[in-house]
Amino acid sequence: xxxxxxxxxxxxxxxxxxxxxxxxxxxxxxxxxxxxxxxxxxxxxxxxxxxxxxxxxxxxxxxxxxxxxxxxxxxxxxxxxxxxxxxxxxxxxxxxxxxxxxxxxxxxxxxxxxxxxxxxxxxxxxxxxxxxxxxxxxxxxxxxxxxxxxxxxxxxxxxxxxxxxxxxxxxxxxxxxxxxxxxxxxxxxxxxxxxxxxxxxxxxxxxxxxxxxxxxxxxxxxxxxxxxxxxxxxxxxxxxxxxxxxxxxxxxxxxxxxxxxxxxxxxxxxxxxxxxxxxxxxxxxxxxxxxxxxxxxxxxxxxxxxxxxxxxxxxxxxxxxxxxxxxxxxxxxxxxxxxxxxxxxxxxxxxxxxxxxxxxxxxxxxxxxxxxxxxxxxxxxxxxxxx
Amino acid sequence: xxxxxxxxxxxxxxxxxxxxxxxxxxxxxxxxxxxxxxxxxxxxxxxxxxxxxxxxxxxxxxxxxxxxxxxxxxxxxxxxxxxxxxxxxxxxxxxxxxxxxxxxxxxxxxxxxxxxxxxxxxxxx
Numbered sequence: 001x002x003x004x005x006x007x008x009x010x011x012x013x014x015x016x017x018x019x020x021x022x023x024x025x026x027x028x029x030x031x032x033x034x035x036x037x038x039x040x041x042x043x044x045x046x047x048x049x050x051x052x053x054x055x056x057x058x059x060x061x062x063x064x065x066x067x068x069x070x071x072x073x074x075x076x077x078x079x080x081x082x083x084x085x086x087x088x089x090x091x092x093x094x095x096x097x098x099x100x101x102x103x104x105x106x107x108x109x110x111x112x113x114x115x116x117x118x119x120x121x122x123x124x125x126x127x128x129x130x131x132x133x134x135x136x137x138x139x140x141x142x143x144x145x146x147x148x149x150x151x152x153x154x155x156x157x158x159x160x161x162x163x164x165x166x167x168x169x170x171x172x173x174x175x176x177x178x179x180x181x182x183x184x185x186x187x188x189x190x191x192x193x194x195x196x197x198x199x200x201x202x203x204x205x206x207x208x209x210x211x212x213x214x215x216x217x218x219x220x221x222x223x224x225x226x227x228x229x230x231x232x233x234x235x236x237x238x239x240x241x242x243x244x245x246x247x248x249x250x251x252x253x254x255x256x257x258x259x260x261x262x263x264x265x266x267x268x269x270x271x272x273x274x275x276x277x278x279x280x281x282x283x284x285x286x287x288x289x290x291x292x293x294x295x296x297x298x299x300x301x302x303x304x305x306x307x308x309x310x311x312x313x314x315x316x317x318x319x320x321x322x323x324x325x326x327x328x329x330x331x332x333x334x335x336x337x338x339x340x341x342x343x344x345x346x347x348x349x350x351x352x353x354x355x356x357x358x359x360x361x362x363x364x365x366x367x368x369x370x371x372x373x374x375x376x377x378x379x380x381x382x383x384x385x386x387x
Numbered sequence: 388x389x390x391x392x393x394x395x396x397x398x399x400x401x402x403x404x405x406x407x408x409x410x411x412x413x414x415x416x417x418x419x420x421x422x423x424x425x426x427x428x429x430x431x432x433x434x435x436x437x438x439x440x441x442x443x444x445x446x447x448x449x450x451x452x453x454x455x456x457x458x459x460x461x462x463x464x465x466x467x468x469x470x471x472x473x474x475x476x477x478x479x480x481x482x483x484x485x486x487x488x489x490x491x492x493x494x495x496x497x498x499x500x501x502x503x504x505x506x507x508x509x510x511x512x
Binding site for chain 2: 035045312336337344
């Protein structure tokens with residue numbers, strides 16, 4: 001995800017504001033993005049867990065999908081047609097989305113691997129997609145290839161996207177937009193915010209309560225400044241975004257999930273509805289259905305190292321029990337320091353036989369072996385607002 | 388006044404007689420960001436010049452610390468196991484990593500003095 005394509009780095013509508021706030025800007029997915037502000041990642045992480053943090057995620061790809069005339073499903077409104085079309089390339093239950101409802105799903109390939117993960121929201125008239133920054137161009141080409149005949153596909157890559165996250169996000173946003181307080185987790189609606197036409201969802205990537213606010217490019221900075229003027233809110237960089245999502249046990253595309261991992265192996269089966277599991281009709285369905293029936297050969301798990309050393313991405317996982325004892329049975333895909341727990345945490349893939357909670361393993365950290373245990377995720381309890 | 392020299396890996400060594408105290412520079416701690424763990428070497432360990440002897444972990448990444456000279460580790464900074472953040476708040480003072488007895492002070496000949504190091508950092512942009 002941090003690979004930067006050749007060419008000059010792009011900037012989000014908040015570039016000038018990041019500079020003004022003293023952010024350390026780094027190349028990320030082809031953009032110049034703030035990794036941290038002068039307070040540092042630990043303070044920013046704590047700020048988001050205890051009050052509220054504002055993240056610039058405008059580098060992510062927003063796409064509007066509208067059914068073409070004649071492709072509306074009989075008896076349904078327009079997103080019905082777009083949902084039906086989208087379901088041919090994702091395993092999630094998109095047709096079942098009520099207006100204002102949001103869902104997490106993946107683009108799969110023919111071998112059941114994951115091309116990208118995304119959020120889909122039905123507005124009642126069309127679908128709004130939010131794609132990972134590093135994948136958005138490839139995703140757009142993929143969507144066009146498969147859905148051009150049935151859908152109008154409108155990339156809105158210049159729009160702003162602000163994530164306001166944390167237990168006080170709701171009270172802070174409510175001062176500018178009282179109606180936002182009533183939104184429940186994984187729902188969204190259009191609002192006028194600071195005079196601009198915005199789409200707000202109650203969602204995020206921290207495991208906590210919060211919102212993502214899609215803004216017209218030219219209104220993004222003014223809205224960000226209004227949010228930062230709230231006493232609960234501080235700016236947060238990508239560094240803390242990563243430590244927050246890892247504590248929440250959420251996957252980072254290109255690390256914890258990619259074209260070689262299936263949604264079953266990644267333990268994302270919850271995002272595939274019952275009907276879709278049974279009926280298939282998405283790329284790689286045969287592989288995924290076989291794994292559902294027979295179990296996947298490996299599984300994404302939480303890993304808690306005993307000591308203080310941090311097992312980072314790529315660290316080998318060695319079995320200490322069973323037939324595989326002494327053998328490498330997997331790899332860490334994300335590892336870091338959890339500021340909330342004050343200790344190292346990790347996630348990775350292990351062979352099925354080693355994946356049970358409580359299994360003792362060893363991690364190879366810079367040539368030294370460190371004891372660790374397979375644990376359930378999330379590491380820090382989710383705190384979503386479900387009303 | 389103790390003599391402080393720097394490596395191009397942004398370690399400093401304060402030389403008092405045949406004992407050197409090693410840590411990382413202000414620039415290095417700024418680049419690393421919040422330090423959350425320092426793996427310091429055990430007293431008694433013999434190290435070669437350029438050998439990886441310690442690891443400093445920040446929220447972002449792990450970085451090796453290399454011995455700027457050959458010798459024997461005589462003390463590790465125990466404070467860092469509880470308060471690794473001292474590396475950020477006082478990198479040249481309380482955030483030191485370890486002390487070593489220098490086997491050969493000539494090992495230090497190629498290192499930079501304060502003025503040379505300041506110019507080196509400035510050149511990094």
